[in-house]
Amino acid sequence: MSQYKLVHCNINGKDVERMVDVRASLTDMLRNEYHLTSVKKGCEVGECGACNVLINGEAFNSCIYLAVWAEGKTILTLEGLEGPNGELSDIQQAFIDETAIQCGFCTPGFIMTAVEILNSGKEYSDEELRKLLSGHLCRCTGYENILRAVKKTMYKRLGKEMPA
Amino acid sequence: MYDMKALYEAESVQHAIQLRLEHPEAQIIAGGSDVLVQMREGKRAGKELISIYMIDAMRGVSIDEAENIRIGSLTSFSHITHDPIIQKYINVLGEAVDQVGSPQIRNIGTIGGNTCNGVTSADSASTLHAWEAVVELTGVNGVRRLPIKDFYIKAGVVDIRAEEGEIQTAILIPKVSYENTFGHYIKYGMRNAMEIASLGCSVNVRLSDDKQTIDRCRIAYGVAGPVPMRVPSAEAVANGSAMTEDMVNEFSLAVLNDINPRDSWRASKAFRQHIAVEMAKRALIESIHRAGGEIK
Ligand SMILES: Cc1cc2nc3c(=O)[nH]c(=O)nc-3n(C[C@H](O)[C@H](O)[C@H](O)COP(=O)(O)OP(=O)(O)OC[C@H]3O[C@@H](n4cnc5c(N)ncnc54)[C@H](O)[C@@H]3O)c2cc1C
Ligand code: FES
Ligand code: FES
Numbered sequence: 001m002s003q004y005k006l007v008h009c010n011i012n013g014k015d016v017e018r019m020v021d022v023r024a025s026l027t028d029m030l031r032n033e034y035h036l037t038s039v040k041k042g043c044e045v046g047e048c049g050a051c052n053v054l055i056n057g058e059a060f061n062s063c064i065y066l067a068v069w070a071e072g073k074t075i076l077t078l079e080g081l082e083g084p085n086g087e088l089s090d091i092q093q094a095f096i097d098e099t100a101i102q103c104g105f106c107t108p109g110f111i112m113t114a115v116e117i118l119n120s121g122k123e124y125s126d127e128e129l130r131k132l133l134s135g136h137l138c139r140c141t142g143y144e145n146i147l148r149a150v151k152k153t154m155y156k157r158l159g160k161e162m163p164a
Numbered sequence: 165m166y167d168m169k170a171l172y173e174a175e176s177v178q179h180a181i182q183l184r185l186e187h188p189e190a191q192i193i194a195g196g197s198d199v200l201v202q203m204r205e206g207k208r209a210g211k212e213l214i215s216i217y218m219i220d221a222m223r224g225v226s227i228d229e230a231e232n233i234r235i236g237s238l239t240s241f242s243h244i245t246h247d248p249i250i251q252k253y254i255n256v257l258g259e260a261v262d263q264v265g266s267p268q269i270r271n272i273g274t275i276g277g278n279t280c281n282g283v284t285s286a287d288s289a290s291t292l293h294a295w296e297a298v299v300e301l302t303g304v305n306g307v308r309r310l311p312i313k314d315f316y317i318k319a320g321v322v323d324i325r326a327e328e329g330e331i332q333t334a335i336l337i338p339k340v341s342y343e344n345t346f347g348h349y350i351k352y353g354m355r356n357a358m359e360i361a362s363l364g365c366s367v368n369v370r371l372s373d374d375k376q377t378i379d380r381c382r383i384a385y386g387v388a389g390p391v392p393m394r395v396p397s398a399e400a401v402a403n404g405s406a407m408t409e410d411m412v413n414e415f416s417l418a419v420l421n422d423i424n425p426r427d428s429w430r431a432s433k434a435f436r437q438h439i440a441v442e443m444a445k446r447a448l449i450e451s452i453h454r455a456g457g458e459i460k
Pocket of ligand 1: 046236330333
């Protein structure tokens with residue numbers, strides 16, 4: 001017996017609603033109902049961060065979040081970072097500039113965590129940034145370039161020189 | 165898609181109790197970071213779930229009329245760490261739960277789930293034991309409060325009366341427990357992030373007014389036994405004592421009288437005993453420093 005529920009939420013700035021199977025994860029809903037395929041299916045048990053999105057401004061692994069819990073929430077995925085004419089955001093550009101991407105599978109998740117970090121408006125040490133980024137696995141880059149991309153964007157937004 | 169039979173969404177505590185009575189086979193899901201993972205693994209497959217995640221009244225930290233610190237059971241780890249009341253009175257709890265899994269897990273995981281799972285390695289559990297937290301359960305017969313040590317029955321089993329519709333609604337820290345008290349938590353894991361504790365140790369002290377002696381010392385471990393535990397032998401050494409290096413050494417060795425860790429693939433019993441002594445020592449020294457004391 002399937003059970004459905006109407007779920008209203010705001011995704012990437014748009015108010016939307018859909019009938020959703022209660023067994024769906026938020027990853028299932030974002031990919032299948034809204035075609036937001038930046039939300040990746042990696043481990044699906046909360047370990048790798050590939051499915052990470054922002055819910056009311058905080059980072060959540062959408063694979064272990066029930067779709068029905070999206071009711072009334074504001075959700076941001078990588079697609080929501082695009083500018084009006086398809087421009088990349090500063091943090092996306094920094095990932096390219098720093099070669100923080102190889103296969104790209106981990107990238108949307110990492111970038112959404114970076115958005116939460118950058119939106120806090122705080123200045124973090126390398127050690128703090130490493131801890132804040134530790135919920136993501138990357139099998140390609142070796143992490144250093146990812147750290148540098150986030151750090152560079154942090155200093156740029158703070159209007160400060162990045163220490164050598 | 166999760167392999168679940170049905171999902172019942174509770175809108176309030178009373179509604180959750182009613183749903184529990186109507187669906188005795190159903191399991192509670194809070195943040196789901198244990199439940200959904202186990203469902204994916206097939207362990208809880210095909211079950212009915214009662215979700216309490218949308219009950220916002222069960223979130224947040226406050227001070228109640230009896231001056232207890234009251235932590236709603238649905239409060240996430242990250243909200244505990246960032247809460248000003250926690251930072252002021254029981255900072256060590258915020259630090260302990262800041263070592264859970266990863267930032268995303270700390271945004272979804274709740275303190276209620278971390279205690280109701282009955283798991284000895286839970287990062288909040290040793291600190292809650294060491295601060296003599298009180299667990300509040302609400303069911304069809306009203307509110308029941310019990311000391312956290314009585315809440316844990318055995319590994320994976322806690323005292324929640326499902327047949328009375330009970331859910332855990334809050335965790336309280338009494339004023340006598342947090343006043344003038346300073347603590348430190350050490351988690352030993354094989355890596356820093358995304359790792360369950362091989363051993364966890366939480367110590368706190370209250371010093372005499374002249375800061376020359378330890379007025380009260382409490383220490384608790386996770387993974388030193390099937391459930392989190394206090395260590396009375398070590399506490400007896402520290403209570404009323406002057407803060408000397410000899411006392412700190414005697415205190416740390418005394419933990420071996422009470423703890424009972426086991427061999428597992430994460431660590432051997434002998435290794436756990438070895439690090440337990442060192443962790444007790446370091447956590448006591450740091451607690452004394454935080455309380456403004458000095459070791460002579
Ligand atoms: C990748 C990953 C890493 C993790 N790392 C750590 C770690 O380092 N340290 C750590 O301690 N934990 C860790 N965990 C485990 C988990 O995140 C925590 O135990 C968390 O506190 C569970 O809370 P929850 O709200 O998600 O619980 P849920 O999964 O919703 O529930 C857990 C259990 O408690 C019951 N329950 C929950 N709330 C209530 C309530 N209010 N009343 C009655 N019953 C209730 C449920 O029925 C279930 O049996 C990790 C999990 C994942 C997926
Ligand atoms: S797919 Fe969600 S954390 Fe790996
Ligand atoms: S770029 Fe391939 S996993 Fe990170």
